[in-house]
Amino acid sequence: MKAIPVRHxxxxxxxxxxxxxxxxxxNAFATAKVHYSAIPDYIFDGTVVSGLGKTVLISLLAMLLGLVLGIVLAVMRLSKNPVTSSVAWVYIWFFRGTPVYVQLLLWFNLALIFPYINLGPIYRDEMSDFMTPFVAALLGLGLNEAAYMSEIVRAGIQSVDEGQTEAAHALGMSQGRTLRRIVLPQAMRVIVPPTGNEFINMLKTSSLAAGAAQYLELLRSTSDIGQTTGATVEMLFLAATWYLILTSIFSVGQFYLERHYARGSLRTLPLTPWQKIKVNLASFSNRPSGGVSA
Structure with a gap:
């Protein structure tokens, strides 16, 4: 028999x-009035590199703040104490229900409502000096992210079977130790994938800090160059290029992190990109040249 493939x-x-x-x-972009040569000319410009570093810095710190506070809020929501549970719910309701751009504007203009920040003997200063563009961007992005991370962490904790917690309590482990040693490690395989997506989204959302908090990140730096040189569209393409590079790098890191926490839950771990290439090359080299016959 000669196997004849079906034509699609x-x-x-x-x-x-x-x-x-x-x-x-x-063809449309190739014939457009865009000076693409300006993109490689400014890709490693000092102002652009500085803005790139500030974008990565604010994204990492805001994500760290959101993750830590999100874990606290998730535990509060799962608490049997009605006060802590209600406070966490109200926090999530407010920060998820209002745009992050509005929150950034509120933090940056907080001095109009509170002229001074007074923490007693710890710290006291004028709000305009304390609420710098960096602090406003960090609080605006980090506190907003905490509301979303709390729901991700709560879903991860609830995905762990209750029998695990009961068994840990039967062995004499406290509630806090059970959460740290038993529940959270198993919940990580549920928490990591959406957390990686949230961080990639944070890299792009940080561009809102340019307009709301006057923070000199990547978009603001490239926009300033575009206004002074007249290459406005070209600098936007440059910003988009750097955002694509950043998201690609962190997407690779997310893949390996997910693969690490998938151990114990999958029979075989997913192949790494290099392993996939070797498998495809091996299958291509071993493919028979003739048709199938019997």
């Missing part, structure tokens, strides 16, 4: 249409 004409037609549309799109 619809696939060929759809592939031709997609390639035609892609060609039209590439």
């Amino acid at each position: 004409y619809g696939r060929w037609i759809s592939a031709v249409l997609v390639l035609a549309l892609l060609g039209l799109l590439i």
Whole structure:
């Protein structure tokens, strides 16, 4: 018997249409009045690199603040104490229900409501000196992220079977130790994937700090160069290029982190990109040249 493959004409037609549309799109950008040579000229400019570093810094710190506070809020929501549970619910309701841009504006203009910050003997200063663009961006992004991270952590904790907690209590472990040693390690495989997505989203959301809090991150730095040189669109393309590079790098890190916490729950771990390449090369080299016959 000679095996005859089934011809899928619809696939060929759809592939031709997609390639035609892609060609039209590439031709439109290639013939547009855009000076693409300006992008590599400024890609490692000092102002752009400085803004890039501030974007990564504010994203990391805001995500860390959101993660720590999110864990606290998740534990509070799961608490049997009605006061702590209600306070956590109100926090999440407020920060998830208002736009992050509005929150950034409120933090940056907080001096209009409270001229001074007074923490007693610990710290006292004028609000305008304390609420710098960096602090306003950190609080605005971090506190908003905490509301979303609390729901992610709560879902991860609830995904762990209650029998695990009961067994730990039967062995004499306290509630806090059970959470740290038993529940959270198992919940990480549920928490890590959406947390990685949240961090990638944070990298892009940090651009809002440029307009709301006057924070000189990547978008603000490239926009300033575009206004002075007249290459406005080119600098926007440059900012988009750096955002794509950052998200690609952190996406690779997210993959390996998910793969690490998948141990024990999967029979075989997913292949790494290099392993996939080796498997595909091996299957291609071992593929028989003739047809199938019997």
